[in-house]
Amino acid sequence: MAVPKRKKSKAKTAMRRAQWKLKMPGLSICPECGQPKAPHRVCSHCGYYKNKEVIEVV
Numbered sequence: 001m002a003v004p005k006r007k008k009s010k011a012k013t014a015m016r017r018a019q020w021k022l023k024m025p026g027l028s029i030c031p032e033c034g035q036p037k038a039p040h041r042v043c044s045h046c047g048y049y050k051n052k053e054v055i056e057v058v
C-alpha cells in the first residue's frame with residue numbers, strides 16, 4: 001500500500017484545518033416571499049416549496 005513519504009508539517013496540518021469553516025452554509029432566496037432560505041427545503045417564512053404551499057406557517 002502506498003504510504004506518504006514524509007510526515008506532514010504542523011504548518012501544513014494547520015493550513016488544512018483552517019479550511020473547514022470558510023464556506024457559508026448555502027442560502028437561496030425564496031421566490032414566494034423573497035426571504036433567504038435553505039436550498040432544497042421548504043421556506044420557513046411562507047411554507048412554500050416549488051411554488052406550492054406545503055406547510056402552514058402561523
Ligand SMILES: [Zn+2]
Nearest residue numbers: 030033043046
Ligand atoms: Zn418564502
